[in-house]
Amino acid sequence: xxxxxxxxxxxxxxxxxxxxxxxxxxxxxxxxxxxxxxxxxxxxxxxxxxxxxxxxxxxxxxxxxxxxxxxxxxxxxxxxxxxxxxxxxxxxxxxxxxxxxxxxxxxxxxxxxxxxxxxxxxxxxxxxxxxxxxxxxxxxxxxxxxxxxxxxxxxxxxxxxxxxxxxxxxxxxxxxxxxxxxxxxxxxxxxxxxxxxxxxxxxxxxxxxxxxxxxxxxxxxxxxxxxxxxxxxxxxxxxxxxxxxxxxxxxxxxxxxxxxxxxxxxxxxxxxxxxxxxxxxxxxxxxxxxxxxxxxxxxxxxxx
Amino acid sequence: xxxxxxxxxxxxxxxxxxxxxxxxxxxxxxxxxxxxxxxxxxxxxxxxxxxxxxxxxxxxxxxxxxxxxxxxxxxxxxxxxxxxxxxxxxxxxxxxxxxxxxxxxxxxxxxxxxxxxxxxxxxxxxxxxxxxxxxxxxxxxxxxxxxxxxxxxxxxxxxxxxxxxxxxxxxxxxxxxxxxxxxxxxxxxxxxxxxxxxxxxxxxxxxxxxxxxxxxxxxxxxxxxxxxxxxxxxxxxxxxxxxxxxxxxxxxxxxxxxxxxxxxxxxxxxxxxxxxxxxxxxxxxxxxxxxxxxxxxxxxxxxxxxxxxxxxxxxxxxxxxxxxxxxxxxxxxxxxxxxxxxxxxxxxxxxxxxxxxxxxxxxxxxxxxxxxxxxxxxxxxxxxxxxxxxxxxxxxxxxxx
Numbered sequence: 093x094x095x096x097x098x099x100x101x102x103x104x105x106x107x108x109x110x111x112x113x114x115x116x117x118x119x120x121x122x123x124x125x126x127x128x129x130x131x132x133x134x135x136x137x138x139x140x141x142x143x144x145x146x147x148x149x150x151x152x153x154x155x156x157x158x159x160x161x162x163x164x165x166x167x168x169x170x171x172x173x174x175x176x177x178x179x180x181x182x183x184x185x186x187x188x189x190x191x192x193x194x195x196x197x198x199x200x201x202x203x204x205x206x207x208x209x210x211x212x213x214x215x216x217x218x219x220x221x222x223x224x225x226x227x228x229x230x231x232x233x234x235x236x237x238x239x240x241x242x243x244x245x246x247x248x249x250x251x252x253x254x255x256x257x258x259x260x261x262x263x264x265x266x267x268x269x270x271x272x273x274x275x276x277x278x279x280x281x282x283x284x285x286x287x288x289x290x291x292x293x294x295x296x297x298x299x300x301x302x303x304x305x306x307x308x309x310x311x312x313x314x315x316x317x318x319x320x321x322x323x324x325x326x327x328x329x330x331x332x333x334x335x336x337x338x339x340x341x342x343x344x345x346x347x348x349x350x351x352x353x354x355x356x357x358x359x360x361x362x363x364x365x366x367x368x369x370x371x372x373x374x375x376x377x378x379x380x381x382x383x384x385x386x387x388x389x390x391x392x393x394x395x396x
Numbered sequence: 397x398x399x400x401x402x403x404x405x406x407x408x409x410x411x412x413x414x415x416x417x418x419x420x421x422x423x424x425x426x427x428x429x430x431x432x433x434x435x436x437x438x439x440x441x442x443x444x445x446x447x448x449x450x451x452x453x454x455x456x457x458x459x460x461x462x463x464x465x466x467x468x469x470x471x472x473x474x475x476x477x478x479x480x481x482x483x484x485x486x487x488x489x490x491x492x493x494x495x496x497x498x499x500x501x502x503x504x505x506x507x508x509x510x511x512x513x514x515x516x517x518x519x520x521x522x523x524x525x526x527x528x529x530x531x532x533x534x535x536x537x538x539x540x541x542x543x544x545x546x547x548x549x550x551x552x553x554x555x556x557x558x559x560x561x562x563x564x565x566x567x568x569x570x571x572x573x574x575x576x577x578x579x580x581x582x583x584x585x586x587x588x589x590x591x592x593x594x595x596x597x598x599x600x601x602x603x604x605x606x607x608x609x610x611x612x613x614x615x616x617x618x619x620x621x622x623x624x625x626x627x628x629x630x631x632x633x634x635x636x637x638x639x640x641x642x643x644x645x646x647x648x649x650x651x652x653x654x655x656x657x658x659x660x661x662x663x664x665x666x667x668x669x670x671x672x673x674x675x676x677x678x679x680x681x682x683x684x685x686x687x688x689x690x691x692x693x694x695x696x697x698x699x700x701x702x703x704x705x706x707x708x709x710x711x712x713x714x715x716x717x718x719x720x721x722x723x724x725x726x727x728x729x730x731x732x733x734x735x736x737x738x739x740x741x742x743x744x745x746x747x748x749x750x751x752x753x754x755x756x757x758x759x760x761x762x763x764x765x766x767x768x769x770x771x772x773x774x775x776x777x778x779x780x781x782x783x784x785x786x787x788x789x790x791x792x793x794x795x796x797x
Contacts, residue, residue: 129499130438133506176620179683180675185498186437186620193613194668197661200535204657219513219534219609313513317506324499355514366521368514375510382503386493394494 100231102356105223108249109314109348109374112306115257116318117344118264119299121337124323125275130185131296132319134192135303136312138169141199148206155248159304166300169195170293221311223352223370226250249309256305263298264337267291272333314371318344321378328389347378410652412546413538417605417648417663418641419553420598421614425640426560427594428615429622429633433571437619438501439486439592441612444599445505446482447475448512448608451533452519459522466529468545468604475533475608476600482508483592536607536660538651545604552601556594563590564633572629605648607660613667614640621671624678639674643667695720696770700744702726706733707741747773753785 116132123129139162146161169191176187230236230245237243264271274281274288282288299319306315326339351374356367386392431437454474455465463470482504489500519530529537569577570587578584595615602611618640622632647663654662676683702717703726712718712731721727726737733741750773755764763776773782 124499127496127498129496129502133441133502176675179686180620180624181681182620182623183432183435183437185435186432186616189437189441189612189616190620190668190671193610193616193664194671197610197613197664197668200658201661201665204661313506313510316502317510320499320502320506324495324503327495327499328493359518366517369517372510372513372515372517375506376514379503379507379511382507386489386495389493392493 099233099236100228102352103231104228104247104250105226105370106349106352108226108247108253108309109223109352109370110345111250111253111257112310112314113318113322113344113348113374114341115253115260115302116306116315117322117340118260118337119295119302120319120323121326121333121340122271122275122295123299123319124327125333126292126295128296129320129324130188131299132303133316134169134173134188135166135300136307136315136319137192137196138165138199139300139304139307139312141165141195141202142168144199144202144206148202155252155308158308159252162304162307163300165195166304167297170296170300219312221307221309221314221371223310223314224356224367226309253305253309256301260298260302263294267294271295275333310374311371314374317375317378318347321375321382322347325378325382325385325389328385328392331391343378343381347374347381351375351377409541409543409546410538412543412550413541413605414645414648414652416546416550416553416601418645419550419557420602420605421618421644421663422637422641423553423556423560423594424598424602424611424614424644425618425622425636425638426564426633427556427591427598428640429619429636430567430571430591431595431615432619432623432636433629434591436497437616438498438612439483440595440599440615442486442501442504442508443479443483443592443596444608444611445512446485446508447479447599447603448509448533449515450474450476450478450481451530451603451608452512452515453478455519455530456515456522465519468542468548471530471533472548472600472603475603476596478508479596479599483596532607533603534607534609535658536603536605536610536663538605538648538655538659541604549601549604552597556597556601559594559597563587563594567591568629568633605644605659606663607658610660610664613664614644617664617667617671618643621667621674621678624674624681626680639670640667643670693770699724699726700770703737703741703744704748706737707745749789750782750785753788 120129120132123131142161142163142165143158144161145165146157149161150157172191172195173184173187176182176190177184180187182190226247226249228236228242228246230242232242270281270286270291273284274286274291278288281291303312303315303319306318322340322343323336325343326336329339330336352370354377355370355373358373359366359368428437428440431440451471451474454471457474458467458470459465485504485508486497486500489495489503490497495503516530566577566582566587567590569580569582570584570591574584577587598615599608599611602614606614619632619636621639622636625635626632643666644663647666648659650666651657651659651662674682677685679685698714698717698720702712702714702721705712705717706721706727712721712727718727718729718731721733721737722729725734726740727733751764751767754760754773754777755767757764760777760781763781766776773785777785
């Protein structure tokens with residue numbers, strides 16, 4: 093395959109897929125260890141009503157408004173879940189189940205009731221994104237990477253997800269030690285003076301940020317898969333947090349790259365004519381990686 | 397139009413669908429309560445998402461063998477098989493690796509759903525797949541449902557309900573007190589298997605009406621709502637069934653009137669409305685009744701402690717206490733007791749003194765444990781016992797009101 097074909101059609105979706113996968117996998121490690129893995133699931137459901145409301149209020153597809161709407165919805169969901177948990181004395185899993193299904197249902201109904209026929213916003217798009225459509229039509233080949241005028245035509249999602257990934261990496265680097273200590277022993281962290289509640293809330297907000305940015309580009313199904321599968325697979329490879337994070341990044345990248353290639357070219361290899369959903373395939377590949385580590389990972393058993 | 401749908405007067409198919417949805421809602425509410433007691437509510441989320449690859453594969457297989465790919469029983473059998481695989485995967489990941497159940501649920505949910513999406517895009521590229529309408533399984537749709545499908549759903553809902561009735565006793569014991577159930581000779585693994593099979597059954601039957609993304613709501617929301625109505629497990633189960641049936645009945649009726657809207661979200665939002673009402677107004681644990689109880693308790697403590705202070709001639713600085721005493725006509729704004737207040741204060745002081753004596757007596761240990769600073773000793777001890785206490789305390793026998 094030549095650069096003239098690869099760069100405009102496949103490079104940007106592949107890049108966005110990788111960035112989104114890593115952005116979700118990084119906070120996913122901590123969520124997994126804190127037994128909050130399903131928060132990613134909940135967040136990716138509740139951003140739908142946020143995005144729809146933002147669209148109805150502004151009347152246009154604007155990235156900033158949608159991000160704000162989605163982030164607001166995520167915060168509303170966290171508040172509702174906590175409220176039901178505390179005041180209703182309901183266990184967190186069930187409280188989460190109530191809130192995210194209801195908010196998702198509300199989002200779907202709003203979407204169906206409002207006239208969004210003219211814009212690119214529908215339930216299917218929200219669920220499994222449209223990674224394949226994020227093409228870079230201004231590019232003509234590898235040379236375009238050096239061409240400022242062509243670079244200006246890059247899909248805006250590239251910049252958005254890069255900024256978010258940079259932000260998440262920076263936050264993790266800065267708060268690494270308190271985050272690690274409070275993840276493994278919250279009581280000990282509190283005695284050291286670590287503000288554990290703030291840190292925990294910060295982690296959820298960071299995850300929401302990753303989910304919203306990735307959701308915008310790749311749809312909710314990759315978001316859930318990348319929050320959980322690469323960190324879970326990495327957890328079965330090592331006992332050390334640093335190594336686990338590194339493994340999860342590697343697994344996320346592998347899922348994104350292999351999944352994208354299999355979705356785009358796999359059907360052609362076995363004689364088909366049309367590509368299949370890249371988002372779905374990336375999630376599938378991450379599942380295969382998890383299965384492999386569950387069968388062969390050196391630390392797959394719990395420490396006795 | 398909505399009322400007609402609500403009372404089953406909108407054509408045979410719509411009636412069957414609404415009826416089937418109601419049965420399904422009841423079965424889901426009851427089954428979901430057992431899951432909720434077991435703190436495994438979100439397992440159903442993995443099961444429901446895991447149905448998608450089965451639906452798509454069943455379609456592909458049926459078309460490959462020359463049948464109509466939209467055959468509902470075929471699709472549902474496919475969905476049941478892949479849901480079972482998904483459930484097995486969750487169990488396998490939790491028992492064989494050190495991953496916790498929530499991680500296993502999330503992994504299975506996303507991977508199966510992702511693979512299902514891959515298969516859906518394959519279906520869409522098949523020549524017969526364009527009008528397959530498999531997307532209807534995501535969010536549920538009752539529009540254009542065939543008579544046979546409606547019969548299937550109504551029958552399936554009824555069957556699920558009957559099975560729940562048959563197995564309710566072991567499931568109740570297993571979910572409420574697993575150790576006791578085991579000691580009583582109940583096979584926990586088999587009960588869990590039955591419970592999960594019922595969850596799968598409800599999911600599969602509800603696939604067409606509610607859709608696989610939101611069917612989990614029908615299993616979670618009614619039990620959580622029912623929890624506010626009672627503290628007794630058996631009642632919670634019954635109430636959850638009733639609330640689930642009510643949500644599905646109203647939701648399905650509403651969606652019969654608006655055939656272009658997906659059914660699932662309407663049913664789920666109805667259930668959420670019922671949940672919100674329950675959380676706020678339910679008489680057992682609702683927020684309103686809790687707030688009222690808290691307020692009454694607070695009032696009681698303030699008045700009682702205020703009266704104790706008045707009786708001992710101590711000044712009261714707490715503004716709320718003074719306000720409450722004034723409202724009751726027991727004290728003036730400057731904290732000086734009214735004649736009424738003086739009488740009540742002496743009574744309270746006598747009560748406190750009697751309690752103090754009772755608590756010092758080992759023979760009255762059981763009764764004395766009920767001292768909480770609010771309960772009157774007359775509510776706990778007999779008149780003879782109180783007379784005996786008074787004899788020990790000495791002093792005046794009667795206080796004028």
